[in-house]
Ligand SMILES: O=C(O)c1ccc[n+]([C@@H]2O[C@H](COP(=O)([O-])O)[C@@H](O)[C@H]2O)c1
């Protein structure tokens with residue numbers, strides 16, 4: 001994929017007519033109008049994307065992009081490269097948080113090695129490595145433009161394969177130490193805000209390490225002097241291969257008409273990246289939760305997307321998005337089986 005071919009991608013809007021038809025089904029159900037609030041709109045959005053009123057989200061997966069970030073060498077994470085490989089090993093065994101939640105929610109976990117630092121391959125990961133982690137952005141740009149574009153293409157391709165395999169809804173997830181630093185730096189650059197507005201503790205930090213993380217992000221913003229509209233330059237300079245891959249997943253969702261549920265702060269920055277690179281992609285995105293990381297709220301506000309779960313989640317891996325699958329199942333049981341006003345009137 002080239003910068004030019006990315007620019008040429010065009011998104012068709014989900015069907016307005018089908019959205020209205022789903023809305024009409026909701027309005028016919030014997031309950032207060034809009035009683036299920038935002039959930040009614042989300043089911044209508046899914047129907048509009050699939051062009052049907054028979055909304056089916058039974059075949060679902062969470063795509064977990066795994067990658068390392070060179071900036072961990074600065075001590076901005078409580079953990080080092082080794083933890084990414086260790087948790088990726090647990091991911092393929094089915095013993096991580098998202099694996100357990102996905103099992104309960106009947107979702108497949110598709111773990112992608114898009115840039116783990118460890119050379120030794122972890123059996124069970126989908127091998128799509130672009131590099132052995134990114135470079136340390138405090139010293140130099142995290143990756144080349146070609147690497148960023150390659151990672152975006154991998155995300156798009158992953159969704160195309162999912163479409164062929166019959167998936168009707170996807171969720172984003174990621175794993176990679178240091179990725180709340182890359183996400184915060186990207187958020188500050190894309191939103192034009194200060195490092196202090198977007199820096200959080202990630203997977204846990206001491207007070208001193210948190211101050212240092214803020215300094216590293218602030219210094220990078222001063223060093224690289226981003227303009228808000230420089231999406232690709234921001235991605236390649238302070239982003240990560242996981243973020244680039246997930247941006248590709250959101251773009252793929254829009255191209256192949258599959259709704260994609262957004263997880264936490266890393267997924268949210270990937271979502272904004274996708275929308276900036278390919279306008280209209282957000283019509284295919286479904287927000288799930290509001291991550292505890294401060295950047296998340298600002299990113300979702302910028303996208304004008306409203307998460308339904310506000311539970312201070314800060315786990316990643318796609319956990320909050322998989323939680324959304326369970327909520328949508330519960331809501332769909334109302335959509336599919338409730339008495340309608342017609343039923344009630346005929347029994348009067
Ligand atoms: O998704 C989130 O909002 C989120 C918030 C805090 C931490 N995480 C996870 O924690 C890891 C990154 O934390 P850190 O402190 O190394 O930047 C990474 O593997 C993420 O999946 C994820």
Ligand SMILES: Cc1cc2nc[nH]c2cc1C
Pocket residue numbers: 079083087174175176203315316317
């Ligand atoms: C143990 C652990 C599990 C994770 N899952 C996602 N990010 C993570 C970070 C850590 C540290």
